[in-house]
Amino acid sequence: MEPVDAASPPPRQHLVDLLWRPPNTPRRGPRPTLTLDAIARAGIVIADADGLGAVTMQRVAESLGVTKMALYRYVPGKTELVALMIETGIGEPPALxxxxxxxxxxxxxxxxxYDRFRRHPWAVAATVGVRVMGPNELGWMERAVAAxxxxxxxxxxxxxxxxxxVGHVRNLAQQVAAIDTDTPERAMEPGLSALLRGHERRFPALLAAVASSAAQDGQDQALDFGLSRILDGVQMLVTDRAAS
Structure with a gap:
């Protein structure tokens, strides 16, 4: 890439412009042959298959049939590419x-x-820390706060x-992706049972819980249970606030 001259905006502003620029905004230079959406989707295909670490400018460029230097005309680097992937992968917020x-x-x-994170597990790691968020991601927050x-x-x-x-959803999506199953309880039960065998006196409560879960066919209740408990607590606060 060519060095950034003194008149260019800082990298953060580049990212803001990239994420928040209205679609189909005219750009200087040769007529574009790619769209940001196509570039983001190419990165998503790679990340869904092989993880975020496998996403490189070179690999995305090859999947699109262009050179890496040609890709730099649209996206300055991987940071910006991942930001675009997040926007496209998470998508527009749901209408509630x-x-x-x-x-x-x-x-x-x-x-x-949770469904979006399950479809794109790499997005869990990509959406941490202080960073520039796009209109889709902020739109999700807007919907929740407005509710x-x-x-x-x-x-x-x-x-x-x-x-x-978000913490509950992200944590569960990360755990489910790591064990590659939709039922984390059922996936954990065989391993725990094997570890506990011969150590029943040391872990009686855990052994009883595992046995009970197995008797219930290892039903996946993690998402339902967590959401219900969080919203139960919020409901108590809302009710107390209304009565005060």
């Missing part, structure tokens, strides 16, 4: 029916976010509710 109670809306919101309107929770509490839900 306004006639539903806030709890039902947040439950539906969290489940749809809490009328609850008398203040702004900080609304954001904390979103953080709790």
């Amino acid at each position: 029916p306004t006639d539903l109670p806030w709890r039902d809306r947040l439950d539906a919101w969290a489940r749809q976010m 809490l309107e009328g609850t008398r929770l203040h702004g900080g509490e609304k954001l904390d509710v979103v953080v709790l839900l």
Whole structure:
């Protein structure tokens, strides 16, 4: 890549411009042969198959039938490429029916976010830390915060509710991706049973829980259980706030 001259905006502004530029905005230079959406989707295909570490400018360029230097005309580097992949992979936020109670809306919101992370496990690691977020990602936050309107929770509490839900969804999606199954309880049970064999006196409570889970066919309740407990707690706060 050519060095950035003193008149160029800082890298952060480059990323803001890339993510927030309106679609089909005219650009200087030769007529583009690629779109940012096509580039992002090419990266997503690689990341879905082989993980985020496998995504390189060279590999994406090859999948698109262009040179790496040609790809740099559209995307300055991997940081920007991954940001575009997040925007495209997560997609636009879901439309939540306004006639539903806030709890039902947040439950539906969290489940749809979980579905996006399950489809694109690499997005869990890609969406951490301080970074520039695009309109789709912020749109998801907007939907969740808007669902809490009328609850008398203040702004900080609304954001904390979103953080709790996202944390549960991200953690479960990461665990499920690591064991490559939709039923984490069923996947864990055989390994735990083998480890506990011969150590029953040391881990009686754990052994009983594993045996009980196995008797229930290892039913996958992790997502449901976590969402219910989080929303139960929020419901108590909302009810107390309304009564005060």
